Amino acid sequence: MTAAAKPENASQGRPYAVVGARHGKPDALDAMAGLAKYTDDIQLPRLLHAKILRSPHAHARIRSIDTSAAEGMEGVHAVVVGAEMPTRYGVIPWTPDEQALAADKVRYVGDAVAAVAAVSEDVAIAACKRIVVDYEVLTPLTTPEAALANPQNKIHEANKHGNITKQVQLAFGDVDAALSAADLVIEGHYEFHGSTHGALEPHCALAHVDGRGLLTVWSATQVPHYLHRELSKVLEIPTHKIRVIQPPVGGGFGGKSEPFDLEFVAAKLAMKTGRPVKCLYTREEVFLAHRGRHPFDMHYRTGFSADGKILGVDAKSILDGGAYSSFGLVTTYYSGQLLGSPYVFQSYRFNSTRVYTNKPACGPKRGHGSVQPRFAIEVQLDKAARALHIDPIALRRRNFIGENTTTINEFHIGSSGFLECLDLVETASGWKTRYGKLPRGRGLGVAGSTYISGTNYCIYPTDLPQSGVQICLDRSGRVRVFAGTSDIGQGSSTMIAVVAAEELGVHLDDVRVIAADSDLCPVDLGAYSSRVTLMAGNACLNAARELAGKVRQAVAAKWGCQKRDVILADRRAQRLDDPQVWMDITEAFVLAEIEFGTMGSTGSYQTPREDVHGDYRGGTIGASPAYSFTAHIAEVSVDEETGDVKVENIWCAHDCGRALSPVLVEGQIEGSVYMGFGETLMEHHHVMPSGLRTDGARRDTGPGKEGLLAHSSLLDYRMPTALDTPQLFAGIVEKPDPRGPFGAKEAGEGPLHSVIPAICNAIFDACGVRVDALPVTPAKILAGLRAQRTGGG
Amino acid sequence: MTVADPTTPAPVLVHLHLNGEPTSVAVPPHWTLLELLRYGLNLTGTKQGCDKGDCGTCTVRIDGEPQLACLTLAVEVRDRHVETVEGLGVGGEPHPLQEAFARVGAAQCGFCTPGMLMSASAYLDDLSLQDAPVVRREDIAAALGGNLCRCTGYTKILQAIEEVAQSVLARQQDLATSDAEEP
Numbered sequence: 003m004t005a006a007a008k009p010e011n012a013s014q015g016r017p018y019a020v021v022g023a024r025h026g027k028p029d030a031l032d033a034m035a036g037l038a039k040y041t042d043d044i045q046l047p048r049l050l051h052a053k054i055l056r057s058p059h060a061h062a063r064i065r066s067i068d069t070s071a072a073e074g075m076e077g078v079h080a081v082v083v084g085a086e087m088p089t090r091y092g093v094i095p096w097t098p099d100e101q102a103l104a105a106d107k108v109r110y111v112g113d114a115v116a117a118v119a120a121v122s123e124d125v126a127i128a129a130c131k132r133i134v135v136d137y138e139v140l141t142p143l144t145t146p147e148a149a150l151a152n153p154q155n156k157i158h159e160a161n162k163h164g165n166i167t168k169q170v171q172l173a174f175g176d177v178d179a180a181l182s183a184a185d186l187v188i189e190g191h192y193e194f195h196g197s198t199h200g201a202l203e204p205h206c207a208l209a210h211v212d213g214r215g216l217l218t219v220w221s222a223t224q225v226p227h228y229l230h231r232e233l234s235k236v237l238e239i240p241t242h243k244i245r246v247i248q249p250p251v252g253g254g255f256g257g258k259s260e261p262f263d264l265e266f267v268a269a270k271l272a273m274k275t276g277r278p279v280k281c282l283y284t285r286e287e288v289f290l291a292h293r294g295r296h297p298f299d300m301h302y303r304t305g306f307s308a309d310g311k312i313l314g315v316d317a318k319s320i321l322d323g324g325a326y327s328s329f330g331l332v333t334t335y336y337s338g339q340l341l342g343s344p345y346v347f348q349s350y351r352f353n354s355t356r357v358y359t360n361k362p363a364c365g366p367k368r369g370h371g372s373v374q375p376r377f378a379i380e381v382q383l384d385k386a387a388r389a390l391h392i393d394p395i396a397l398r399r400r401n402f403i404g405e406n407t408t409t410i411n412e413f414h415i416g417s418s419g420f421l422e423c424l425d426l427v428e429t430a431s432g433w434k435t436r437y438g439k440l441p442r443g444r445g446l447g448v449a450g451s452t453y454i455s456g457t458n459y460c461i462y463p464t465d466l467p468q469s470g471v472q473i474c475l476d477r478s479g480r481v482r483v484f485a486g487t488s489d490i491g492q493g494s495s496t497m498i499a500v501v502a503a504e505e506l507g508v509h510l511d512d513v514r515v516i517a518a519d520s521d522l523c524p525v526d527l528g529a530y531s532s533r534v535t536l537m538a539g540n541a542c543l544n545a546a547r548e549l550a551g552k553v554r555q556a557v558a559a560k561w562g563c564q565k566r567d568v569i570l571a572d573r574r575a576q577r578l579d580d581p582q583v584w585m586d587i588t589e590a591f592v593l594a595e596i597e598f599g600t601m602g603s604t605g606s607y608q609t610p611r612e613d614v615h616g617d618y619r620g621g622t623i624g625a626s627p628a629y630s631f632t633a634h635i636a637e638v639s640v641d642e643e644t645g646d647v648k649v650e651n652i653w654c655a656h657d658c659g660r661a662l663s664p665v666l667v668e669g670q671i672e673g674s675v676y677m678g679f680g681e682t683l684m685e686h687h688h689v690m691p692s693g694l695r696t697d698g699a700r701r702d703t704g705p706g707k708e709g710l711l712a713h714s715s716l717l718d719y720r721m722p723t724a725l726d727t728p729q730l731f732a733g734i735v736e737k738p739d740p741r742g743p744f745g746a747k748e749a750g751e752g753p754l755h756s757v758i759p760a761i762c763n764a765i766f767d768a769c770g771v772r773v774d775a776l777p778v779t780p781a782k783i784l785a786g787l788r789a790q791r792t793g794g795g
Numbered sequence: 796m797t798v799a800d801p802t803t804p805a806p807v808l809v810h811l812h813l814n815g816e817p818t819s820v821a822v823p824p825h826w827t828l829l830e831l832l833r834y835g836l837n838l839t840g841t842k843q844g845c846d847k848g849d850c851g852t853c854t855v856r857i858d859g860e861p862q863l864a865c866l867t868l869a870v871e872v873r874d875r876h877v878e879t880v881e882g883l884g885v886g887g888e889p890h891p892l893q894e895a896f897a898r899v900g901a902a903q904c905g906f907c908t909p910g911m912l913m914s915a916s917a918y919l920d921d922l923s924l925q926d927a928p929v930v931r932r933e934d935i936a937a938a939l940g941g942n943l944c945r946c947t948g949y950t951k952i953l954q955a956i957e958e959v960a961q962s963v964l965a966r967q968q969d970l971a972t973s974d975a976e977e978p
Contacts, residue, residue: 030897031889033905034912036840036880043839124803200945202844202852202906252842252906253945285845491904491946665900669947673903676948716849716943724936724949732950 011504011744013547014554015578019571020504021744024665027496028510038250041206041222042282049208050079050119052271052281053126054263055133056290057108057115060142060360060709061157064106064115064135071132072118077125080274081133083116087270091232093225093260095462097167097327099158102236102266108137109157109325110360111689111709112290114263119271119279142708144691146299146322146357157325157358165358167323168334170620174410175349180314184305188385191301193775194374196322196687197680198294199367200721203252204283205291207265209272217273218245221265224254224488225528226518228461232261237269248518254490255677256366259530260328262291286714293365294687296333296356297322298374304382310390310397312383314349315341317375321356321364328365330356332461332623336371339624341379342409343452344420344631345401350410360709361689366530368677369453369754380449380759381774384766394448394763395424395433398633405737412616416628417745419657419737420450423633426655426733431635440768443640444650447763450633453752454626455659455742456533458609467606469537470524473502473545474602475553477595479573479588481506481513483545486526487538488518492750493666494534498542500662501743505546506553507570507587524604532748535662536627537607539743545605549594552601556593557585610741628739630752631657634675634760640769642787645780647765648728649679652757655733659747664734670749671732676722678757683778684720688712811872814882822869829853829864832879840880840909844943851942854910855879861917861941880909883916891962892916895955903946911942915956923963930960 011018032038069081084105092098103114116133120126143149143157143165153164161167181187207221217239223229226248234241251258264281271279283291298319305314319337323330338352352375369376383401387394403409405418427448428434437446460468472484483502489495499513506513516522526538554568557575561568561583569578575590577583595601615625637651654675661667690710713719732753738745758776766772771786806821813836822831829846832838832855844852846865853864856878883890892915895901902908918938922928935956936949944952 026897026900027902030900030902030905031893033902033908034880034889034893034896035884036838036909038905039839040842040906042843043833045834045837122803201904202850202943202945203842203904204844251904252844253904255945285847285849491906493903665951669900669903669951672948672950673946677945715847716845717847721943721945723941723943724939724953727949730948730950
């Protein structure tokens with residue numbers, strides 16, 4: 003071991019033993035062998051199956067529900083309706099506007115109205131058909147324009163301001179003066195369409211009440227802790243009488259990050275029947291549950307100096323929220339708050355309005371609320387670079403905000419590898435020799451972005467830890483970690499194992515991670531806002547360091563040396579100054595257990611107490627302990643005859659602070675880039691407004707079609723296959739941040755953002771067509787080319 | 796294994812070869828192979844992602860061909876050979892594809908993985924039957940064309956399969972060379 007060449011584990015003064023090594027997931031072979039038990043794989047004796055009756059109307063009042071025919075059917079064990087669970091809830095405590103089942107009103111096609119528990123899904127489906135709901139159909143409002151124009155037709159009667167769910171207006175500096183003094187003002191209108199998460203595992207929940215009256219809910223959720231709280235509230239059971247277990251989850255991406263009807267339904271029906279009840283969504287129900295990317299309508303004015311400095315940004319956005327608030331309060335803030343980096347804005351203001359519409363609710367999809375404004379600003383920058391004849395990478399470098407600084411909206415930026423990210427993609431793509439020199443029809447585009455590593459302030463106001471970890475080790479040489487973290491495929495359990503193994507000197511295989519079981523594990527707030535590596539990683543690091551200290555102390559006593567002279571690595575305790583003196587780690591653990599008794603420790607992560615946010619209303623939202631940075635370059639070819647865009651290559655470089663597991667970080671980058679690529683060109687979560695067909699062509703669909711999903715299957719909602727996906731280059735940049743465990747920041751969401759504007763900027767480079775209204779379609783390319791020929795482009 | 800469902804017609808007996816074992820099972824005639832595997836036989840490695848033939852997570856091999864269990868009636872596999880992910884490894888050892896997927900990080904959430912592995916194993920078997928086999932990424936991507944993955948961007952999946960395919964070919968060439976050297 004040579005300490006000079008590798009970064010050091012500071013607490014032990016040795017090179018990293020596990021951090022940064024190329025490894026897969028220790029538990030990967032379970033998934034490979036089909037042994038991993040996802041929620042729907044769990045079978046319990048006497049299991050009943052639940053199905054949910056959903057509204058066929060986009061907007062209607064419920065006059066009455068008659069469940070008697072369903073209840074009388076053979077094989078039906080219980081029926082539940084909204085009046086039995088009237089408490090309103092919402093993942094954001096300030097906006098509780100949902101009910102487990104609609105009691106008085108339905109607000110989108112697919113809103114849950116009643117549910118049946120029966121001996122089989124077939125019987126439950128048949129019983130749902132025999133539930134009679136008397137609706138008073140109301141005028142549906144399927145676009146923000148319609149919802150804003152008809153404030154008297156309130157989707158939520160209790161809402162204060164018509165159909166506006168949230169409005170945020172914040173201003174920093176004198177934007178008007180900056181724009182009037184600017185050498186160049188770029189003004190643009192941008193439309194960002196809706197898309198959905200598309201996790202391959204449909205949502206599923208299983209509930210059971212045991213002999214002690216303990217309600218256990220297994221759920222495919224990203225937020226078992228929030229689920230736990232909301233179950234308690236809605237079912238009116240104290241939290242200590244509820245156990246929430248999150249089995250392996252088949253993908254989340256934000257689509258499983260709040261409670262859903264099926265969890266309440268399964269729990270209530272299990273309570274009513276005394277039998278275990280499972281509810282599994284169909285794929286169509288997954289599309290209806292949604293909580294995906296908000297459609298944004300954006301108007302941007304950006305002022306530049308002649309040398310390309312950003313003098314002022316004026317942004318106005320309308321967010322199409324769908325039927326419920328979901329995370330919308332946060333989304334509305336994020337639509338402006340997360341734009342203040344990686345560039346210096348000398349002045350900035352934004353005005354964002356989120357509107358209720360009679361459609362599936364929008365929420366947090368990977369890159370929550372900041373992917374849409376990032377698209378707008380990065381295209382604005384490209385337009386400015388063209389107008390000012392500045393290389394678009396150079397323009398971005400020129401505006402870089404720097405490290406250890408503060409954004410105009412008062413967020414603290416720690417480490418930043420943004421320039422290194424730009425350098426990496428510039429080199430990898432051959433930008434310098436190719437940009438501007440490619441034949442017509444082929445083009446390169448660049449964009450950059452930033453993202454949070456968790457939020458300083460949690461969803462509900464509290465001084466409690468955001469993350470807790472408990473570690474035990476024993477005479478077997480094994481380390482057990484109990485963590486509230488939710489592994490949804492991103493690898494949080496691997497991350498926990500890496501941190502524990504690094505500090506305790508064992509191999510990854512020696513660490514058993516028991517996660518996301520509220521009876522066994524300390525609380526963690528969940529897998530959202532890219533918070534887990536930084537927060538749970540720090541909690542684990544704290545707990546592991548305490549135990550490692552005791553083990554080193556016990557070994558030092560045996561060797562008659564100082565604790566600091568003992569290091570733990572590679573299943574050994576070893577003299578720092580003499581590698582010939584060592585003992586097996588198991589022996590070291592035995593010594594510690596003799597010295598200190600049963601070995602256990604806890605660690606937690608709390609938001610640091612120093613001032614960590616902006617001093618204004620809303621100044622806490624978007625404040626993060628550390629920010630990641632990303633740059634993308636896309637290469638496209640455009641077929642000018644068909645309007646078809648082929649993305650040839652995407653290079654992405656991402657500053658994750660420190661790659662604890664480089665293989666997993668690459669996986670997050672590749673997956674993010676893929677997902678952004680898909681929503682740019684192929685995917686559209688489209689709900690039919692009045693008079694419009696799915697392809698956008700105008701045709702009177704007649705009453706009753708409004709609010710219908712244009713796609714209820716994975717055939718119609720086109721997620722890219724292996725044949726569609728371009729070559730992806732995933733480059734890791736490491737700028738350790740002192741607030742992250744071993745310097746680590748997030749990697750799961752940041753690398754999605756700038757791929758979308760990079761593709762659009764590349765399209766312009768290839769053929770001179772700006773697609774400012776997403777998604778990119780052949781029709782839009784052809785329209786742009788036609789306009790070019792007639793001089794309108 | 797049947798459910799106490801009053802609407803279900805009487806089950807019928809189906810004999811099949813399941814992961815190499817002769818198996819007899821009574822199954823409601825309207826059940827899909829996916830329902831039989833998951834609910835009837837508790838072989839939950841085969842996943843249900845859409846139940847309508849779009850996502851590929853339920854891919855199994857029927858007489859060697861990758862097929863969708865959700866679009867196959869259970870009675871259709873009478874007397875046929877069905878392989879699921881549970882039968883992929885041999886004698887407690889993982890299949891080389893499973894080892895490679897785990898090592899290079901080709902599974903994130905793991906939900907598409909069983910179906911991917913079944914399609915990939917069919918590709919490998921086809922490859923080794925060719926006269927002049929060549930490993931090409933586009934062929935691998937085509938073999939996976941019916942299997943959606945939402946986590947990985949397919950990059951590491953393609954890498955894992957390519958690595959295994961190359962090693963299979965190298966082993967075949969070694970064997971061919973050593974055969975040729977036999978006097």
